[in-house]
Amino acid sequence: MNITQKTILITGGGSGIGFAIAKLLSEKDNQIIITGRTEAKLKDAVAKLNNVSYFVADVTKEADVNKLVNYLAEKHPTLDVIINNAGQASVYNLANAPAYDNSVAEFATNYFAPVRLIDKLLPTLKTKKEAAIINVTSVLAIAPSYDLPTYSASKFALRAYTQALRFSLKDVNPNVKVFELMPPLVDTEFSAEIGGSNGIPPAQVAEEFVRAVENDQYEIRVGFTAQFWDSFLKSPEEAFLMLNSRR
Numbered sequence: 161m162n163i164t165q166k167t168i169l170i171t172g173g174g175s176g177i178g179f180a181i182a183k184l185l186s187e188k189d190n191q192i193i194i195t196g197r198t199e200a201k202l203k204d205a206v207a208k209l210n211n212v213s214y215f216v217a218d219v220t221k222e223a224d225v226n227k228l229v230n231y232l233a234e235k236h237p238t239l240d241v242i243i244n245n246a247g248q249a250s251v252y253n254l255a256n257a258p259a260y261d262n263s264v265a266e267f268a269t270n271y272f273a274p275v276r277l278i279d280k281l282l283p284t285l286k287t288k289k290e291a292a293i294i295n296v297t298s299v300l301a302i303a304p305s306y307d308l309p310t311y312s313a314s315k316f317a318l319r320a321y322t323q324a325l326r327f328s329l330k331d332v333n334p335n336v337k338v339f340e341l342m343p344p345l346v347d348t349e350f351s352a353e354i355g356g357s358n359g360i361p362p363a364q365v366a367e368e369f370v371r372a373v374e375n376d377q378y379e380i381r382v383g384f385t386a387q388f389w390d391s392f393l394k395s396p397e398e399a400f401l402m403l404n405s406r407r
């Protein structure tokens with residue numbers, strides 16, 4: 161699809177991968193709205209970019225999401241692309257820590273928040289000539305990691321939902337395209353605890369992402385994720401062991 165002259169919402173666009181995508185897309189003549197919980201971070205990000213504005217909203221809070229949706233309807237009625245990028249993770253091992261509280265927090269941000277936002281914005285997107293929903297999952301949506309067990313589970317859930325949404329809309333509303341961005345380890349604040357400094361730069365993710373969207377490549381397996389996908393198709397067991405020996 162054409163990804164210029166669009167109005168694009170990026171959740172968690174104040175840093176990391178979301179910021180790199182905001183930067184690249186703003187340079188391609190798009191209007192960008194970034195969101196996050198920390199106003200100072202968003203202000204700082206907006207000051208570095210052109211054609212970008214911000215709205216403070218916690219994606220897990222329904223009241224914030226309702227305010228965001230109203231703001232978009234009023235100030236950015238041309239919205240045609242949403243990128244569900246905000247994410248959170250807990251690093252721990254299921255063998256020696258309980259999983260319930262971590263799961264609730266991770267699913268709130270990584271799964272329920274994108275689903276709720278899409279529920280609220282899909283009616284608008286359906287009215288647009290060419291619209292897109294992009295959900296950011298992970299290489300860990302293909303196979304789980306020992307040290308991010310319930311984060312992996314939340315990204316598996318988001319991947320399943322994203323695939324179902326894509327196929328549900330394909331024939332009925334082909335104007336709304338559904339993409340899944342699957343980064344490998346990326347060097348951001350988010351991944352600091354899991355050796356993210358060994359990861360690829362966010363700008364590389366943004367470049368591969370934009371190229372894939374332009375080519376209607378709906379599953380965007382960036383860098384190592386593409387290699388991992390090939391290994392996984394050959395042998396899920398070996399791929400799983402390889403993934404978990406890398407860290």
Ligand SMILES: NC(=O)c1ccc[n+]([C@@H]2O[C@H](COP(=O)([O-])OP(=O)(O)OC[C@H]3O[C@@H](n4cnc5c(N)ncnc54)[C@H](OP(=O)(O)O)[C@@H]3O)[C@@H](O)[C@H]2O)c1
Nearest residue numbers: 172176177196197198218219246247298345346348350351
């Ligand atoms: N880095 C990696 O290795 C990697 C690999 C695969 C997938 N991913 C995925 O890529 C996405 C972006 O991650 P990143 O690495 O770029 O991390 P990042 O630099 O920490 O960015 C995440 C952004 O999300 C925002 N955010 C977090 N919780 C939020 C909430 N409840 N409501 C609104 N905004 C929220 C954060 O801002 P505030 O804290 O100010 O709200 C932050 O700006 C995530 O979905 C992550 O799961 C990352």
